[in-house]
Structures are given as structure tokens and as C-alpha cells.
Amino acid sequence: MAPGGGACKEVVKSVPTIADYDVGTTKSESSPTATRSSVTVGFIGKQEVHSNNGVYELLECPLCKTLMYPPIHQCPNGHTLCMNCKIRVHNCCPSCRYDLGNIRCLALEKFAESLEFPCKYQSLGCHNIFPYYSKLKHEQHCRFRPYNCPYAGSDCSVTGDIPTLIAHLKDDHKVDMHDGCTFNHRYVKSNPHEVENATWMLTVFNCFGKQFCLHFEAFQIGMAPVYMAFLRFMGDDNEAKTFSYSLEVGANGRKLIWQGIPRSIRDSHRKVRDSQDGLIIQRNLALFFSGGDRQELKLRVTGRIWKEELELQNKTV
Template identity: 55%
Template sequence: MGNRVADLHSLTTFQELLKCPVCFNFMPSPIYQCHNGHTLCSSCKARVLNKCPTCRHQLGDIRCLALEKMAESLQLHCKYEEFGCPEIIPYHTKLMHEDSCNFRPYSCPWYGCPCSAVGDIPLLVSHLTDYHKAVMLYGCKFELEFLIEDLYKCQSYKWDVTIINCFDKHFCLHAEAFLIGSTPVYMAFLSLIGNQAEAGNYSYSLEIGGNGRKLTFEGIPRSIRESKRSSLESADSLIVLGGMAFSLGGETRMPMLRVLGRIWKAQIPG
């Protein structure tokens, strides 16, 4: 028992030696050191203007080869272990793994205002309903109405998120209104609070209709890690331009876009 505790203490001490004193992340190769033996990572070396952050002496291009060699044999738990990641990763691939780890926490998908909330799926769902007051709907078929506001008279950007609880998953229906130049654009798309591999198991349709007209879109939901940027760049969403929105919404003082949606499990090729 005593030897095991000593081994764990030695491992913890070694891991601390591998952390950069500037960014506090594990240092990938190359690892640099000053003449007094203080180390830092290559990314931070340029940030500190080539001066050691510990003793303030001038840095050169001295590599700490001993520390780099010792790190090669080290294997570490993913930093998202607390979120469920079971992986134990070789030291030099740790950062690469964590950049794309499926268990890394999700950022808040309420793009209409700056929000720094991050967390796992239950925390994020609670955050959306409690803080942003997002409405939660249950079932794989849904119907919503969105007020078509005059973007010239109000603000030039509007955003809304509705949570759809379906197949024991949480999807976000995003509705956005914005101006491109002088043209109003109304956009809607679906994303999954989950990773992209899970999102690919589902398909969805959105239908906007009124006054004898109808627009329909079918697609695959994206992960909330990438949904807005990717949907804008690929036009992978239901988009209604300018006067068409008012035509579909009705010639009234407060026109509404009526959206019918459906989510189903995609057919996976055998």
C-alpha cells in the first residue's frame, strides 16, 4: 500500500513538471528550458518575448530533451474523464484527442447573445430552460409559430431556440431572423445536443405554409458543436427571403410563420 501511494505521488509530481507555467497545459514537444532549467511550451515561448517566466533570464533554443524523452512513455487519462471519457492516451497524442473528444462539454447553443455556459447534456438542457427560458416540446412531431417582425423597425438580429425531446434525445430548433444588406432573411434548422456521429442517426423535416403556399426542407441535424456556422456556410437549413415570409405569414399587422416539424430515425445502410 505504501509503495503504491509513493508511486502515485511520484506520477503526480512528474505530471506537474510537464505543465507549462504560463498556460498551465501539458507541454507537447518541443519543450524549451532556460539556462537555469525552467521549462515552458513552444507556444508560450513566443508569448513571453523569449524571457523565462520564472527567473526572467533570456531564453535561447535549448530543448529539454530529458523531459521530452520521459514524456514519451507516459499515458494519461483524458481531461474529460469526469464527463465519461474512458480513454487512457499516450502523452503526445493527449491534446489531439481532447480537441475532438466526444465527451468534451458542450457550449450553449443560444447564439442570439453571448453566453459562456458549458457543460454536459443534462446541465445544458437545464441551462437553456432555466436561464434562456427556452420552451421544451415532447414528441417527434411538433408545431410552432414565430412572429415575423419588421427587422428594419426593430433590431436587425433575432434568435430563438425551442428544445424538442424526441427518442430520449434533446434537439434544438433554431429560428433566426437577420438582414443581409437590405434583404430580410428568416432561417430555421435543427441540431442535436450531442456529437455529430449521433446526429447522423436522425433525419428531420420542416414545413412552412400559409395562404395556399408551402415550403419544405428535409435534412440531417447537426451537432450543436458546429450547427450555426455549418448551416450558414452550406445553406443546410430552411431559408425564407424577404417578402416571401410575409406572404406565407399572412397580410396582417402581426404575421406569423407556422412551422410543422418531424424527426425520425434515419435508415442506416446494412
């Protein structure tokens, strides 16, 4: 038995120790003529990883397979584990079943400070290199990171770039695709009083060479049943802010108008909906707009998308 450790359950075969790994060394971080070469352990200064077979695996949590960040824990036998997995396994080493205790692997934490890694979205176009402890923060906001499927009302886990998601929405979700910057949609529901059972509706517009998702749905704000329409931009937030849109609904000499900026699909559908950033119509008013005996929803929503800079140019001409 290892000193200070008690067996949790049956002993299992330990994970083999990783012995071989390659890193690159640079003469100077600031020198444009710096050269790199492959070396083994026993180096000084920042190192850039060229192979995933050694250093990457050394820093990879054996349980969740993600890179480990301080605090990195180890058992008395030297098996490492990330903080989240330490909690998940109830402080019992998954490799040798010894009690993990509260031993920090300070050597590995210090070693990680000397490394530089490429962004994990390198294959998607990000070619920057980052110090190990800056890599994670960058990847959370990297502009090349894939987008989540914008389809609402399902637990779709598909991610990808915009062309991939367009094809996915069309082929897998059967979403309607339209060309143009204006729209005129009519939404009909036979029993509008069943708000909780209302289905999600999504239409994708190709406008100015970009794609926009028009959402329309029924939900409740507190106890009040409402309908809401809003637009999301299939791209990053900084580009979304260069566009504006308007939505209009009405009948019988009355109308509601909403004007706003489309939200990026980086913001989840639920986040946009819960922020109430769109055209909101109380159900009683929506039924009034529908006419008839108010037992069926027949709501027409019109709208327009424009690019702010083009709108300003047209006004000055």
C-alpha cells in the same frame, strides 16, 4: 548572469524545482496480467502516471497551466515554457526574466514519450490510457468530452453533459421545452426590415428520449436578408445521423419544404447557419407568406422529427 542570457527586466524569484513525483511501471504492455507499482526516476519502458503532483506538474506550462508538447522551450536557468507562451511573453522567461533564446528542452520532450496518461475526461466516463503524445489528439475527439451550450446569440461559456445543458437552457436562458416529435411554431416580428436586430429564437424538443434544438433567426446572405430554420441534435454526430427532420412554411397556396439530417451541437450554431444547412426563406417571400400589408412578419413553421430505422420499418409493414 547565466551564460548566453541577458536580463529582460527585474529579476524575480525562480519557481522551485519539482523534485518528487510518482509513476507506475508495467511489466508488459500486451500482458493482461501486468502489474503496476509506484516508482521514482530511473525506469525503463512506458510509464503510467498515478499522481498529478509530480510528473503532471513537470509537464505543465507554468504560465498557461496546460500540458506542454514539442517544441518545449527553456531559459538558460532551466525554466520551461510552451511554444504559445514563449510568443506571448516576447521571449522573456516569466520566472527569472532572462532571455529565452531558442533552447529546446529535449530531455523533457524525450521523457514525455515514456509516459502514459488517462484522458482528462476520466471523471466523465472515459477510462482509456494513452501515450503522452497521443493524449491530446484523443481528447479533441473523445466522445465523453463536455458539450458547449447550444444557445445562440450570446457568448455563453457553460459546458457540460446533456442533462446539465438541458437544465441550464431551461433555468438560465428560459428556453421553451416541448415533448413530442412534431411542432407548429408561429414567429412574429413587428419590424422585419431590421434584420440585423432580429433576436435569436430557440426551442428544445424531447423526442425518442433525445433532445433537439430548433433554431429560427434572421440574418443576411451577402446583401439579401433571409430567415432560416434548422434543427440541431443534442448529442454526437454519429447518433444525429440516425434521425431526419422536415420543415414546412407557406401560405396563399404556396409552400417551401426542407428535409434534412439534424446537425450535432458539436458543430457550433454559427457553423451550421453559415453552411446554410436548413430551411431558408427570402424576406420578401416570408412577408408574402405573412399576408396583410407586408409590414409585419407572421410566419408559421411546422415540422416533424423521425428515426430512420423506425420509418423504414413502418414502410415495410
